[in-house]
Amino acid sequence: MKLVIIGTGYVGLITGACFAEFGYQTVCIDKDENRVKDLNNSKCPFFEPGVDALLDKHLKKTKLLSFSNSLSKSIKDADIIFITVGTPSKRIEGEADLSFVWDVAEEISNSISKYCIVVTKSTVPVGTTKEVKNIILKKIDEKDFDVVSNPEFLREGSAINDFMRPDRVVIGCENKKSEDIMKELYRPLYLLETPIISTTVESAEIIKYASNSFLATKISFINQVADLCEKVGADVQDVAKGMGIDKRIGSKFLHAGPGYGGSCFPKDVKAFIKTAQKHDVDMSILSSVDAFNEERVNQITKNFISKANLKKGDQISLLGLSFKPNTDDVRDSTSLKIAKLLQDKGIVIKSYDPEAMGNAKKENTKIQLCNSAYEACIDTKAIIIGTEWNEFRALDFLKIQESSKNLVIFDLRNIYNAKEITNLGFQYFGTGK
Numbered sequence: 001m002k003l004v005i006i007g008t009g010y011v012g013l014i015t016g017a018c019f020a021e022f023g024y025q026t027v028c029i030d031k032d033e034n035r036v037k038d039l040n041n042s043k044c045p046f047f048e049p050g051v052d053a054l055l056d057k058h059l060k061k062t063k064l065l066s067f068s069n070s071l072s073k074s075i076k077d078a079d080i081i082f083i084t085v086g087t088p089s090k091r092i093e094g095e096a097d098l099s100f101v102w103d104v105a106e107e108i109s110n111s112i113s114k115y116c117i118v119v120t121k122s123t124v125p126v127g128t129t130k131e132v133k134n135i136i137l138k139k140i141d142e143k144d145f146d147v148v149s150n151p152e153f154l155r156e157g158s159a160i161n162d163f164m165r166p167d168r169v170v171i172g173c174e175n176k177k178s179e180d181i182m183k184e185l186y187r188p189l190y191l192l193e194t195p196i197i198s199t200t201v202e203s204a205e206i207i208k209y210a211s212n213s214f215l216a217t218k219i220s221f222i223n224q225v226a227d228l229c230e231k232v233g234a235d236v237q238d239v240a241k242g243m244g245i246d247k248r249i250g251s252k253f254l255h256a257g258p259g260y261g262g263s264c265f266p267k268d269v270k271a272f273i274k275t276a277q278k279h280d281v282d283m284s285i286l287s288s289v290d291a292f293n294e295e296r297v298n299q300i301t302k303n304f305i306s307k308a309n310l311k312k313g314d315q316i317s318l319l320g321l322s323f324k325p326n327t328d329d330v331r332d333s334t335s336l337k338i339a340k341l342l343q344d345k346g347i348v349i350k351s352y353d354p355e356a357m358g359n360a361k362k363e364n365t366k367i368q369l370c371n372s373a374y375e376a377c378i379d380t381k382a383i384i385i386g387t388e389w390n391e392f393r394a395l396d397f398l399k400i401q402e403s404s405k406n407l408v409i410f411d412l413r414n415i416y417n418a419k420e421i422t423n424l425g426f427q428y429f430g431t432g433k
């Protein structure tokens, strides 16, 4: 089978590299010429563990993978075409901006020359895949292509493993022919007994949004429980442990913190609410989740300012800028939001992140970037642990004490033991403790 992947972001590139690893001839297309040039030189445009080795192997050794700017040339002999372009939030309305998807559908319709399957792998609102079909139908006969919804569930930071060993593969098809081809495509996973969930196109599209929205709901829920814990002398980590051991609840996504961020949850929750509104369906649970999450960074920032008695001109240290560890992605990062709110109050932010400083600087030029966590903690009034990178889990606080006295530590991710830190002479605030 010959595959074409359109869009070489986190999803498209990992999908392309992993399908090449399964043995398929795969061409990845991007309209960004520099990105394609870099990729053809095995240079990954973002940090993702393991992706460099896969690129190297399949570009140079197996030659199963290639990158190109030319969609029309690559599509001609493709069996399956994946749309993996971005679907960001429209800034004000919150609904998904599908302009990249529509552009690609147009381009595909100009180039199909034999039967193929067009797959939406981008996260798209229900009805989008059918709309992609309608766009292509304007130029191509319906017997010459099928559309399929095959949402992606990989997580940045563990994307390759998630793609190669997913909990499930969801394929939403309109007929048996396309379903059989998609099942054949995922045969390497089928052999690992990965559940393949076959549904209608509409159900597949909704499964993705409902899954992300449910996980976001879990996070907001435990964050509200954390706020209660702080008021009544309970510890949210103990509470989450006691809850999560119940198999009906599960322990994942029950970690209290600064709220969910990243390139998916915030925009997907908003888009799902919009879809429900469009169809006159009550999705008020999710509206509360979204509103609470939006407000959380404001509350947290106010809390810092009062607990550390921060004043204009004070310097603080922010450890971690990516929205989670093991990625350099800063899209909707809570650390960056907090940094901006503190800067608005005249507070100077010194920061260190193992991978995300380049991207963070593009978003916030006023952050002072440092070469290490220790450098960021020199002459600081407070430390905020914003992202739980492994290298922040065992900091030498005695070393930090040499240059900064009477420090207040805000451990947003609860990676330290409160007693141990207070015994060293620091003021310590975790989340929900």
Ligand SMILES: NC(=O)c1ccc[n+]([C@@H]2O[C@H](COP(=O)([O-])OP(=O)(O)OC[C@H]3O[C@@H](n4cnc5c(N)ncnc54)[C@H](O)[C@@H]3O)[C@@H](O)[C@H]2O)c1
Pocket: 006, 007, 008, 009, 010, 011, 012, 029, 030, 031, 032, 035, 084, 085, 086, 087, 100, 103, 104, 121, 122, 123, 124, 152, 153, 154, 155, 156, 263, 264
């Ligand atoms: N990032 C994740 O962790 C993740 C996980 C699951 C699903 N998703 C979904 O997958 C989709 C892609 O997300 P991403 O993070 O990979 O996006 P991204 O923004 O990192 O990458 C999108 C890429 O598409 C390219 N592109 C846009 N228009 C194009 C066109 N007409 N032709 C060729 N290339 C074009 C862009 O240049 C860019 O490189 C989104 O819908 C997202 O919600 C993302």
